[in-house]
Amino acid sequence: xxxxxxxxxxxxxxxxxxxxxxxxxxxxxxxxxxxxxxxxxxxxxxxxxxxxxxxxxxxxxxxxxxxxxxxxxxxxxxxxxxxxxxxxxxxxxxxxxxxxxxxxxxxxxxxxxxxxxxxxxxxxxxxxxxxxxxxxxxxxxxxxxxxxxxxxxxxxxxxxxxxxxxxxxxxxxxxxxxxxxxxxxxxxxxxxxxxxxxxxxxxxxxxxxxxxxxxxxxxxxxxxxxxxxxxxxxxxxxxxxxxxxxxxxxxxxxxxxx
Amino acid sequence: xxxxxxxxxxxxxxxxxxxxxxxxxxxxxxxxxxxxxxxxxxxxxxxxxxxxxxxxxxxxxxxxxxxxxxxxxxxxxxxxxxxxxxxxxxxxxxxxxxxxxxxxxxxxxxxxxxxxxxxxxxxxxxxxxxxxxxxxxxxxxxxxxxxxxxxxxxxxxxxxxxxxxxxxxxxxxxxxxxxxxxxxxxxxxxxxxxxxxxxxxxxxxxxxxxxxxxxxxxxxxxxxxxxxxxxxxxxxxxxxxxxxxxxxxxxxxxxxxxxxxxxxxxxxxxxxxxxxxxxxxxxxxxxxxxxxxxxxxxxxxxxxxxxxxxxxxxxxxxxxxxxxxxxxxxxxxxxxxxxxxxxxxxxxxxxxxxxxxxxxxxxxxxxxxxxxxxxxxxxxxxxxxxxxxxxxxxxxxxxxxxxxxxxxxxxxxxxxxxxxxxxxxxxxxxxxxxxxxxxxxxxxxxxxxxxxxxxxxxxxxxxxxxxxxxxxxxxxxxxxxxxxxxxxxxxxxxxxxxxxxxxxxxxxxxxxxxxxxxxxxxxxxxxxxxxxxxxxxxxxxxxxxxxxxxxxxx
Numbered sequence: 001x002x003x004x005x006x007x008x009x010x011x012x013x014x015x016x017x018x019x020x021x022x023x024x025x026x027x028x029x030x031x032x033x034x035x036x037x038x039x040x041x042x043x044x045x046x047x048x049x050x051x052x053x054x055x056x057x058x059x060x061x062x063x064x065x066x067x068x069x070x071x072x073x074x075x076x077x078x079x080x081x082x083x084x085x086x087x088x089x090x091x092x093x094x095x096x097x098x099x100x101x102x103x104x105x106x107x108x109x110x111x112x113x114x115x116x117x118x119x120x121x122x123x124x125x126x127x128x129x130x131x132x133x134x135x136x137x138x139x140x141x142x143x144x145x146x147x148x149x150x151x152x153x154x155x156x157x158x159x160x161x162x163x164x165x166x167x168x169x170x171x172x173x174x175x176x177x178x179x180x181x182x183x184x185x186x187x188x189x190x191x192x193x194x195x196x197x198x199x200x201x202x203x204x205x206x207x208x209x210x211x212x213x214x215x216x217x218x219x220x221x222x223x224x225x226x227x228x229x230x231x232x233x234x235x236x237x238x239x240x241x242x243x244x245x246x247x248x249x250x251x252x253x254x255x256x257x258x
Numbered sequence: 259x260x261x262x263x264x265x266x267x268x269x270x271x272x273x274x275x276x277x278x279x280x281x282x283x284x285x286x287x288x289x290x291x292x293x294x295x296x297x298x299x300x301x302x303x304x305x306x307x308x309x310x311x312x313x314x315x316x317x318x319x320x321x322x323x324x325x326x327x328x329x330x331x332x333x334x335x336x337x338x339x340x341x342x343x344x345x346x347x348x349x350x351x352x353x354x355x356x357x358x359x360x361x362x363x364x365x366x367x368x369x370x371x372x373x374x375x376x377x378x379x380x381x382x383x384x385x386x387x388x389x390x391x392x393x394x395x396x397x398x399x400x401x402x403x404x405x406x407x408x409x410x411x412x413x414x415x416x417x418x419x420x421x422x423x424x425x426x427x428x429x430x431x432x433x434x435x436x437x438x439x440x441x442x443x444x445x446x447x448x449x450x451x452x453x454x455x456x457x458x459x460x461x462x463x464x465x466x467x468x469x470x471x472x473x474x475x476x477x478x479x480x481x482x483x484x485x486x487x488x489x490x491x492x493x494x495x496x497x498x499x500x501x502x503x504x505x506x507x508x509x510x511x512x513x514x515x516x517x518x519x520x521x522x523x524x525x526x527x528x529x530x531x532x533x534x535x536x537x538x539x540x541x542x543x544x545x546x547x548x549x550x551x552x553x554x555x556x557x558x559x560x561x562x563x564x565x566x567x568x569x570x571x572x573x574x575x576x577x578x579x580x581x582x583x584x585x586x587x588x589x590x591x592x593x594x595x596x597x598x599x600x601x602x603x604x605x606x607x608x609x610x611x612x613x614x615x616x617x618x619x620x621x622x623x624x625x626x627x628x629x630x631x632x633x634x635x636x637x638x639x640x641x642x643x644x645x646x647x648x649x650x651x652x653x654x655x656x657x658x659x660x661x662x663x664x665x666x667x668x669x670x671x672x673x674x675x676x677x678x679x680x681x682x683x684x685x686x687x688x689x690x691x692x693x694x695x696x697x698x699x700x701x702x703x704x705x706x707x708x709x710x711x712x713x714x715x716x717x718x719x720x721x722x723x724x725x726x727x728x729x730x731x732x733x734x735x736x737x738x739x740x741x742x743x744x745x746x747x748x749x750x751x752x753x754x755x756x757x758x759x760x761x762x763x764x765x766x767x768x769x770x771x772x773x774x775x776x777x778x779x780x781x782x783x784x785x786x787x788x789x790x791x792x793x794x795x796x797x798x799x800x801x802x803x804x805x806x807x808x809x810x811x812x
Contacts, residue, residue: 019701093701093702095648095654095700096279100701101700101701101702102701102702102707103697103701103702103703103707104701106707119706119707120702120703120706120707120709121660121702121704121705121706121707122659122660122661122663122664122700122702122703122704123658123659123660123702158319158320160328160658160659162660162702163647163654163655163657163658163659163660163663164328164654164655164658165274165278165279165280165281165651165652165654165655166279166280166281167280167281167282167283168280168281168282170280173283173327173328175320175323175325175327175328176320176323177284177323177327196320196322196323219701220700220701221699221700222648223645223648223649224648228641228644228695228698228699229637229641234698235637235695238691238694238695238698239633239637239691241694242633242687242690242691242694242716243629243633245716245717246629246687246716246717246719246720247720248717249716249717249718249719249720249721250717250718250721250723250726250727251721
């Protein structure tokens with residue numbers, strides 16, 4: 001029996017290569033900016049910096065849980081051990097070369113992290129989990145190459161903007177105006193938290209990447225960048241996937257040699 | 259290369275060129291950009307003052323920032339020159355959309371042959387064209403709420419039921435010739451010759467009644483009422499028409515025939531979890547709705563437009579009424595649905611697909627369904643559709659939600675597959691493959707990734723076995739895998755329509771429904787639905803079901 005080699009994504013184009021890289025937990029995301037823990041907590045808007053985590057149950061070690069073999073196999077996340085409540089971080093990715101896209105970030109969540117519950121929509125990518133676990137993953141996702149301050153955003157609701165044209169500074173539309181472009185500093189500043197509650201002071205989230213840099217890092221296909229249909233191995237994979245689902249949906253024995 | 263059809267609408271919507279990627283936001287006037295919202299606010303303020311309870315207030319939107327931070331764009335009703343604001347195409351605000359649904363809900367078809375057999379074989383009564391004409395005259399008195407055999411009855415005001423009547427149709431030319439023309443849906447006059455011959459052959463010597471109950475009854479009761487209303491009044495009309503004893507056993511047979519044996523309802527009962535009776539949208543099969551649309555009867559040369567008209571009605575009935583109102587409510591899913599019948603965007607993609615299919619396969623319904631054909635057509639049309647969004651940022655902004663783009667690209671692909679093969683199941687294959695391509699292309703798709711709707715779809719596409727699948731023509735919004743398919747089932751209607759139009763069929767699934775909705779006396783114009791919607795947008799559409807004769811003037 002051959003050894004199973006984990007696969008991440010098909011295709012030969014740069015966008016496919018980026019998808020593979022972002023899904024593979026052996027690849028570390030490149031850090032491009034720093035946001036302090038306190039500032040990130042402010043933008044997430046779930047608690048005040050320094051405030052204790054709210055809990056929904058006592059720490060697991062204080063609880064007498066029933067015997068369960070799964071509990072011995074799966075180690076709880078830090079947030080679960082502490083009894084943190086469930087909170088979220090939610091991203092919106094512009095179609096104009098945001099480094100990530102909702103499906104790819106979700107697959108990355110499954111591939112790289114534990115104890116998180118991501119969802120995929122076109123205009124938003126909610127990730128739910130225990131509060132301190134969410135803060136940890138949010139920090140990595142915001143500080144690294146999978147985020148761009150102008151084309152990726154943190155939004156709790158009123159998320160529309162991913163498909164809209166860009167504003168005069170190249171920022172993605174946000175009806176709630178949670179962030180602005182500080183022209184003097186050349187940085188994007190959050191002035192409201194994810195849910196639109198004004199912050200005491202602006203939080204600098206970083207300098208927008210130039211478009212050529214975004215194009216190098218994005219997982220997106222576009223006709224003005226990498227045409228999807230030109231990535232033949234990826235297209236063939238989808239065609240094969242479709243055909244197998246058609247042929248074997250109620251008739252798995254009818255398909256041989258998969 | 260000619261400009262895409264949608265460019266004109268994009269120029270009307272936005273001040274910048276459709277190719278421009280940058281614009282300005284936040285300083286456009288907020289919700290007051292939209293004349294409808296201004297009107298709503300003004301009226302709501304008066305109502306709130308009168309009733310002393312607060313009402314509509316658009317400043318609450320967007321977390322208190324207020325709605326309208328981006329350009330509030332008008333929408334063109336595709337295939338027309340009429341623009342309206344999004345509010346104008348919400349089903350509650352558009353009177354033509356009311357009538358579209360009312361005309362379906364208030365219709366049942368009941369065969370006359372069982373009643374005639376009882377009359378002639380059991381009671382020894384003579385049934386002739388003359389007696390049928392007399393019966394129809396009595397029924398057209400009784401059906402809107404007139405008494406027949408009882409004295410001193412409370413009857414219904416005719417102005418409330420002006421749209422209520424019964425007509426008949428038959429495949430028997432000899433009988434049709436002798437039916438009073440006021441009561442006849444004349445297949446020979448209404449359909450092109452080849453379609454008429456096919457329909458008459460399918461209907462044969464049988465005679466059917468198309469009964470339209472009053473619109474107001476649909477508003478006050480429900481779709482399940484219609485067969486009962488019809489059966490009651492059919493029985494009451496039979497008694498004086500054929501001089502029967504009131505309550506004799508045969509009358510019960512008429513009621514049984516009208517309620518069960520000879521009854522064709524527009525929609526089947528939905529199960530308890532959906533909790534709706536017959537003649538409600540949840541039980542209306544896609545093939546029935548496609549048959550109701552008459553564009554291919556009048557314009558058989560343009561199968562694309564037939565598909566687009568059918569699809570627009572599917573969007574209103576299935577997405578805006580069923581999913582957006584029956585199953586949820588409130589603000590509903592208007593723009594989720596209306597993307598397929600606004601701004602000529604889908605029209606452009608569909609006609610591009612038509613040209614592609616003609617060039618590739620030499621005409622319509624010229625190639626047998628196969629995986630290779632599905633892959634070819636779906637990939638080409640999805641490529642064209644998604645590229646259009648990326649070439650024109652104004653187009654992308656118009657379809658600002660992934661569900662909208664997914665619906666439109668996949669609908670065009672599905673219609674293309676139907677046009678190429680003449681088989682709706684192959685068209686649906688193109689729909690599903692389009693969704694899979696779209697998902698990988700953009701790294702996103704529709705509501706919650708369309709995991710349930712489209713990833714599982716191909717798996718039950720080709721099975722017709724019970725509990726595994728159905729021909730697309732007979733599926734509906736209550737088909738298990740489609741129970742949350744907002745933004746999908748409109749297209750399924752169009753995919754069915756396109757397949758049968760490509761083959762030159764006279765109907766999709768039921769010839770009786772095709773004929774019943776060819777009736778020019780119907781309130782809604784079933785040949786040009788989108789023009790009706792446009793009239794509704796302009797507030798120029800007069801529906802049935804008015805109450806003005808029994809209420810004080812405003």
